[in-house]
């Protein structure tokens with residue numbers, strides 16, 4: 001089955017899909033995106049993803065390209081046309097196409113929109129969750145509005161590539177004061193006993209949808225959640241460390257900069273949350 005993308009109103013094979021070289025996303029990174037998990041044919045937590053999309057677009061003064069209902073219909077159609085059961089849906093909205101000029105286009109242009117589906121290797125993710133992953137620390141040298149989910153991800157790309165070269169899967173970004181902000185493509189959590197600690201949602205992190213789901217699951221399970229900043233030393237001394245994202249939900253981290261965390265195995269709270277997470281999420285069927 002050839003992969004099908006939605007590009008500015010058309011459903012096209014990915015190999016034939018085209019965007020303009022004057023798309024402001026291509027030239028300036030002037031756009032935003034969302035990644036939604038798809039599990040067993042259901043889109044997970046779509047309402048929260050659409051809420052965040054609206055917030056990101058509003059922050060950049062880009063209009064919604066279509067209504068929430070129409071976007072949901074496109075998501076489901078792309079899911080169906082790609083036979084997607086487990087994986088993710090990627091949505092990108094840019095300011096649109098205009099001759100290159102830093103100022104917003106003088107006359108309003110239509111936002112450009114792309115939606116693609118990606119299958120995930122469930123067995124590989126399960127194996128990683130079973131063993132836990134390694135992370136390294138990297139300086140957080142991003143701009144101050146990373147709460148806006150923009151497509152400008154170069155610092156994240158460089159940090160994650162450094163992690164890959166060091167034999168790790170995630171980079172923990174560290175601010176000037178030695179506090180961990182978040183992962184290159186995830187939110188970071190540490191666990192002490194029955195208490196989960198994660199950095200408060202501020203402009204300095206992306207407020208993850210999976211992060212919100214973990215708060216819901218933790219509350220239902222009677223675990224305490226503390227939103228406060230923590231250092232690399234705090235993470236190294238924690239009982240457990242995990243990261244959250246739409247693509248990996250709850251993923252245990254068992255090594256940081258080559259040091260073992262806890263006993264080097266995924267911890268009980270992390271495993272519990274990974275198992276329970278989807279019992280607390282909203283599901284929108286594709287089929």
Ligand code: PDD
Nearest residue numbers: 035184185186187206208209210245246
């Ligand atoms: N990234 N922080 C950053 C910098 C991220 O890129 C992501 C997700 C998160 C977690 O957000 P959520 O739980 O809503 O997925 C936090 C996506 C998955 C990506 O870029 O592929």
